[in-house]
Amino acid sequence: MQYLSRFLLRNLRAERVAPLVIFIVFVGGVALVFANLFANLRSRNIASGFGYLSQAAGFEIGDTWIHYSSQMTIGRALIVGLVNTLVASTAIAVLITMIGICVGLVLAFGGELGRASIKRYVYLTRNIPVLLHLVVWYSVFREGLPPPRGAFTIGPIVLSNRGLILPIPQSYGGLFELAVGLAMGAGVIAISRSIVGRWSKLWLIVSTLSGILVWFILLPTNGPVLRGFNYVGGWVVTPEFCALVLALAFYTGGYVTEIVRGAIESFPQGQVEGAFALGLSRTQFFFLIMIPQITRTIAPAMVNQYVNVTKATSLGIIVGYPDLVSVSNTALNQTGQAVESIALLLATYLTISLAVSFASQRCFGETTERAA
């Protein structure tokens, strides 16, 4: 007993106990709120629980990357929405990365004109609300492109205000597709190896690319055909998707530009002089000295932007892109289960954002440490 009390006295210091108390209060508080919430829902005869996810959805979704029909469940519809969100976020992430690289190149090699236009671009993007960017881009696609009956056609490719329609090759029962897939895979490996290593494998890339071209152009396709109101067949990239992706990429690009500019401007002048004193060319300096170092400075800020665009895709509801929020709202109107719907949305976005930052920590954590 004596030992115990002495142990407690020695260890029960405010700074040790406080975090524990705060933790217990926080968890207890959250539990209390939820218990109370569900008690209230029950006492008011409001349906609760996640059983609604297995009900039939009963509504169509315009833009789907995985198979979906209205007879499938609400849970499936939400997954379709989630995939839409992820596809749009990924496309935007790729685009803003490309904007970042271009800006870096222009700042390093572009001279006064390039620098001035980058400045104007940043003014234009950062000083206009993202919502207006979206509406403007959407109206460009909607008003600027002709309706299907007057669509632009370039070979089998069709462009109208119903979207960009690409031909899909006819199915050859799996084996042929497998062979093409393998060829494409070999091509990717060849490309990446030849960039790293010798250029002697160029012929492999050329052959793979031409193989793909033949597949897409020469073979008969279930190509888009104008029938009634719309083109039938083909693979459609909707104007809603394009508007969302381009608007968010254009907008976020302004922020990415500032990140890259900051990193380049804070690059130690001594290294620049040192590199030129050693006789390195501008290109060599840029690729061998600057890029490896500023990538480490830029990475954390870029991850922030990747997380931001993932969340910002929820604005897709403005331009009619059926992202997770849009699908969830339609389901909510049918089931009325607002608490569960919102909780699911919160949990999903939290998971995506945490996963993105976790993955990037694993990727860049080491380099940032080494950089520091």
Place this chain on the structure above:
Amino acid sequence: MRVFAIALALVTACLVTDAKAESTLSAVRERGVLNCGVTSALLGFSAPDAQGVFRGMDADMCRAIATAVFGDPGKVRFVTTSPTQRFVALQSGTIDVLIYTVTQNFSRDTGLGLIFANTYFYDGQGFIVSKKLNVKSAKELEGASVCLQPASDAAPGATDYFRRNGIQFKAVMIEAIQEVVSALNAGRCDVYTTDVTGLASIKARSFQSPDDWIILPEIISKSPFAPMVRQGDDQWLTLVRWVENAIIDADELGVDSRTIKDASVATNNPEVRRMRGLEGEAGKAFGLPNDWPAQVVAAIGNYSELYDRNLSALGLPRGPNRSWREGGLIFAPSFR
């Protein structure tokens, strides 16, 4: 630690307090104003006019309830909500009654902890297309791009209809009605579908040349609109129902906003006398003055006045919203 325990207990007590304990009617009277949940942008049902005053059938229903409670149609605060937030607003007590062209159906009646009062308007889902497309029937819409609003009944309604008829379509889900109108004008969608009154409303107000647009003859669903209140407050539900009944009965009894208080009209009709508070005790159950039905009709008018004032501008036939005596569906139990 003791202080902390007391604080925790207090917080618990606050959280657990049940808003249901209080009756809606007494809460409204205490507050001095009725919080009425409406839409902000549906011409004919609820939309602000040039002076910012809410006009329309839903808005006038709100005024009718306020008149019954306070004797003053002005004592209503219009709380504009959205299709996704409207039920939560009522469940949480932000509004006392929801009059938002809500379509009655089974899942809403059973799953939300809310209950419908009486139907005040019979609508149905239809389609609007440009005349340029030369479409005469919804059956010809094979392959069309259909504009829909994500949180509406129209989305499952259209899906059901097209599936029944074996028609393929492409859904374009756009939330804001202004964007829907632009999408139709630009030809992004071939057709838009919602309740027929909604179609008539955007046709009259949103298109530059309304005559270029046609509402197709097919009505593909039943949309009976009714006010909603919370379950478990029977007194409030009864009041809302009888405010609606008073408006419909006045129409049947041949009295309107000008004649309801005119002692020389229909003096011998016991129902009119009851509405005027001369016989019976119409206000007793609610603690209201006995002439509250007459006040409601004097302030808002009877059903025909309500319809003509708000919906005749849409140019729709009155159809099922005629009195049952003229072959319509508008019917109310008598004020006896």
